[in-house]
């Protein structure tokens with residue numbers, strides 16, 4: 001068995017056994033894919049600094065976007081006051097992320113990505129803004145794992161209340177709230193659909 005195959009087998013074993021919290025300083029992309037999981041229980045009493053969140057969001061800015069429009073915006077609840085306020089705006093997610101020290105609200109500016117001189121460039125319209133925000137958030141959660149953090153992307157949230165709390169302008173669509181913290185559980189690997197169910201080669 002060559003080294004590559006051996007590493008592949010070890011990675012597969014790790015996936016079966018659950019996904020470990022330990023993250024080496026420079027994890028490979030495959031390791032990040034495996035160990036990045038949605039975490040629904042966080043270690044209490046741990047903090048994350050503004051400088052660390054800045055590093056994370058700077059990495060997210062590397063994501064591609066339509067014509068480099070960069071429509072994604074982020075509102076970071078890092079103070080205890082804003083943290084506790086957000087906890088009341090995420091419905092049933094509250095108990096899952098109560099110990100995550102930071103929440104990041106992601107939005108995108110309307111009529112930017114997928115638009116040309118104010119008009120939609122094609123049928124997908126503002127879906128391109130959502131597309132770009134998702135790409136940016138994918139970078140964010142992988143970078144978080146690389147920095148030793150864990151995340152939960154939450155679509156269950158109360159957009160109107162978040163808009164008021166952070167004074168988010170009406171021209172931004174509020175998408176996910178992302179919890180950021182340190183895992184206090186070892187998650188299982190979710191079941192993925194068979195590749196041939198979702199891919200067709202021609």
Ligand SMILES: Cc1cc2nc3c(=O)[nH]c(=O)nc-3n(C[C@H](O)[C@H](O)[C@H](O)COP(=O)(O)O)c2cc1C
Pocket residue numbers: 036037038039040093096152153154155156157176187190
């Ligand atoms: C757009 C989006 C919204 C989600 N909303 C929630 C949510 O509100 N609550 C939650 O517990 N998980 C939420 N999740 C996490 C998914 O359930 C999770 O990604 C999926 O089960 C796959 O597990 P994994 O992230 O560990 O690979 C969301 C994920 C995405 C991408």
